Amino acid sequence: MPRLSVVFPINVRAERTRRGWDQTQLAERIGWTQNMVSNLESGRRKLGLDDIAPICTALGLTLAELAIDADADELAAIGLERIRRRPPPK
Numbered sequence: 001m002p003r004l005s006v007v008f009p010i011n012v013r014a015e016r017t018r019r020g021w022d023q024t025q026l027a028e029r030i031g032w033t034q035n036m037v038s039n040l041e042s043g044r045r046k047l048g049l050d051d052i053a054p055i056c057t058a059l060g061l062t063l064a065e066l067a068i069d070a071d072a073d074e075l076a077a078i079g080l081e082r083i084r085r086r087p088p089p090k
Contacts, residue, residue, distance in 0.1 A: 001071040004078075005047060011066045013041040015059050029058035 016026045016037075023037040030037070031054060039045035052063055059066070064080050075081050 002069065004067055004070040004074045006043070007068070007070040008047055008066055009041050009043055011068060012055060012059070015061060015066070016041075019059075026058060030054045 012026075016023070022034075023041070024034040026032075027034045027037045036045060040047065040051070056063055056066065067075060067080055072081065
C-alpha cells in the first residue's frame with residue numbers, strides 16, 4: 001500500500017477534479033497560491049500538519065476520506081485503521 005504522503009495528494013487532486021475546480025479555485029478556498037496546490041498534488045510540496053485542516057475544510061471531507069488507500073500500518077498509527085477502502089474499479 002502507498003504511503004499517506006503519496007495518497008493524500010492524489011486524493012486531493014481527484015476530489016478537486018471531481019468538483020470541476022481548477023487548482024486556482026482550490027487554492028483560493030485554502031488560502032494558498034495555485035503554485036502551492038500544484039506542488040502539493042505533484043508531490044513537490046510535503047504535507048504539513050497545518051495543511052490538513054484547511055484542505056479538508058475546502059473539500060468538505062475528513063482526513064480519513066482523503067487518506068483512503070494509504071498504507072494500513074500508517075493509518076493505524078494515526079488512529080484511522082477503520083476507514084473503508086475504495087472498491088476496486090470495474
